[in-house]
Amino acid sequence: MKKFIKVALVLVGCVSLFLLYVQLSYRQKFEAPVVTGIKASTDSAVIAHGRYLVYSAAHCYTCHMPDSLILQKQTEHMIGGHVFETPFATFYTPNLTPDTVTGIGGYTDEQLARAIRYSINHDGGAMVPFMTYNAMSDHDLTAIISYLRSTTPVSNEVPPHNANMVGKILMRFVIKPPVVVPENIAADTTVEYGRYLAYNVANCRGCHTNRGATGEFVGDPFAGGYRWDVGTATFTSPNLTPHDTTGWIYAWSEKDFINRFKRGKTFPESPMPWEAFSTMSENDIKAIYRFLRALPPSSNKVERTYAVKETEL
Ligand code: HEC
Ligand code: HEC
CATH class of the missing domain: 1.10.760 (Cytochrome Bc1 Complex; Chain D, domain 2)
Known part of the structure; x- marks a missing residue:
C-alpha cells in the first residue's frame, strides 16, 4: 500500500510539473523561414x-x-x-x-x-x-x-x-507554422489557375474533401463527405469530381455552374460562403469549373447535402 501511495505521489508530481511547463511555455515564438518583402501599394x-x-x-x-x-x-x-x-x-x-x-x-x-x-x-x-x-x-x-x-x-x-x-x-x-512554397501564377481561365483558386484562395478543397477527427484530409480530394452540424440541420459537402454516377455536378455545363454561383444560397444556414462567391468573376468561376472537370473521378457517394437533424426522443 505504501509503495502504491509513493508511486501515485510521484505520478501526480510529474503530471503537475508537466502542466506547469506547458502553462509557462505554450506561447512559443516562431520566425518566418523567408522574409516575404511584400509591400502595400496605393495603386x-x-x-x-x-x-x-x-x-x-x-x-x-x-x-x-x-x-x-x-x-x-x-x-x-x-x-x-x-x-x-x-x-x-x-x-x-x-x-x-x-x-x-x-x-x-x-x-x-x-x-x-x-x-x-x-x-x-x-x-x-x-x-x-x-x-x-x-x-x-x-x-x-x-x-x-x-x-x-x-x-x-x-x-x-x-x-x-x-x-x-x-x-x-x-x-x-503540435501547432507549428507550415512549410510553404508560394504559387506565383498569372490569372486566366486554365485548369492550373482553377487549381490555384480552389486550393489557395477560395478553399473549395478544405470543405469539399473529407477529413478526420483532427482536421486531416482523409478522402479523395474534392470528393465531398465532410459534415457540419448547424442549428437543426446537418450539411454534407457534395462530391465535385466528374464521376458519372456520384459526381454531384457531373451533368452541369460551365454555364450552369456559373449561374449556380450567381444565385447565392439555397439553404440559409449553409456553411458555404455563397454570398461572397456570388460576386466572383466569371473567369475565376470558369477556371474552377475547368479544374474540377479535370480531376480524377471519385466514386465517393454523398446522397444529400442537407438533412434536418434527427432529434433524440
Ligand atoms: C475560416 C475563417 C477565416 C477566414 C476565411 C479568414 N480568417 Fe483570418 N483569421 C481567422 C482566425 C480564427 C484567426 C486567428 C487565428 C489564431 O490566432 O490562431 C485569424 C487571424 C488573421 C490574421 C492575424 C492577425 C494577427 O494577430 O497577427 C490576419 C492578418 C488575418 N486573419 C487576415 C485574413 C485575411 C486577409 C483573410 C482573407 C484572405 C482572412 N483572414 C480570412 C479566421 C479566418
Ligand atoms: C466552408 C465550406 C465550403 C466552402 C469553402 C465551399 N463549399 Fe461548396 N458546399 C459546401 C456545403 C456544406 C455544401 C452543401 C450545402 C449547399 O448546397 O449549400 C456545398 C455545396 C456546393 C455545391 C452544390 C450546390 C447545389 O446547388 O447543389 C457546389 C457546386 C459547390 N459547393 C462548389 C464549391 C466550390 C467550387 C467552392 C470553391 C469556390 C466551394 N464549393 C467552397 C461547403 C463549402
Whole structure:
C-alpha cells in the first residue's frame, strides 16, 4: 500500500510539473523561414483587386466580423469578433481594420504577410489553420494587404483566445507554422489557375474533401463527405469530381455552374460562403469549373447535402 501511495505521489508530481511547463511555455515564438518583402501599394487597381479577394473569392469578411453584422448585410468593416468554439479553445477573429489600438494599424506589411503566408501572427505565435491562403501568390497577397491598409479604422476590442489545457498542450507541441512554397501564377481561365483558386484562395478543397477527427484530409480530394452540424440541420459537402454516377455536378455545363454561383444560397444556414462567391468573376468561376472537370473521378457517394437533424426522443 505504501509503495502504491509513493508511486501515485510521484505520478501526480510529474503530471503537475508537466502542466506547469506547458502553462509557462505554450506561447512559443516562431520566425518566418523567408522574409516575404511584400509591400502595400496605393495603386487603385491593386486595392480594387484586394477588395475583390477579401469580399469574393477569398471571403475574408465571412470570418472577420460577427455573424450578426453579416446577417444585416453590414459587411463594410472587418471589425473581428467572430467566435469559433472548438473542444480545445474559443477563438475570436482579430479586427482587420487599420485601427492602431484594436486593429492591424500598428502592424507592418511584413507582419501581415507573414500571418497569411506562414500562419505566424503579429506576436510571433503559430496560428491554428483556420485560414488556407499559405501558398497565395505575391500578387494576391500584396493586393489584400493594400486593400486592408485603405479601409477605415474602427475601434473594436476583441477578447484574446481562451485555450484549455488540451489546447495549450496542442499549442506547445503540435501547432507549428507550415512549410510553404508560394504559387506565383498569372490569372486566366486554365485548369492550373482553377487549381490555384480552389486550393489557395477560395478553399473549395478544405470543405469539399473529407477529413478526420483532427482536421486531416482523409478522402479523395474534392470528393465531398465532410459534415457540419448547424442549428437543426446537418450539411454534407457534395462530391465535385466528374464521376458519372456520384459526381454531384457531373451533368452541369460551365454555364450552369456559373449561374449556380450567381444565385447565392439555397439553404440559409449553409456553411458555404455563397454570398461572397456570388460576386466572383466569371473567369475565376470558369477556371474552377475547368479544374474540377479535370480531376480524377471519385466514386465517393454523398446522397444529400442537407438533412434536418434527427432529434433524440
Ligand atoms: C475560416 C475563417 C477565416 C477566414 C476565411 C479568414 N480568417 Fe483570418 N483569421 C481567422 C482566425 C480564427 C484567426 C486567428 C487565428 C489564431 O490566432 O490562431 C485569424 C487571424 C488573421 C490574421 C492575424 C492577425 C494577427 O494577430 O497577427 C490576419 C492578418 C488575418 N486573419 C487576415 C485574413 C485575411 C486577409 C483573410 C482573407 C484572405 C482572412 N483572414 C480570412 C479566421 C479566418
Ligand atoms: C466552408 C465550406 C465550403 C466552402 C469553402 C465551399 N463549399 Fe461548396 N458546399 C459546401 C456545403 C456544406 C455544401 C452543401 C450545402 C449547399 O448546397 O449549400 C456545398 C455545396 C456546393 C455545391 C452544390 C450546390 C447545389 O446547388 O447543389 C457546389 C457546386 C459547390 N459547393 C462548389 C464549391 C466550390 C467550387 C467552392 C470553391 C469556390 C466551394 N464549393 C467552397 C461547403 C463549402
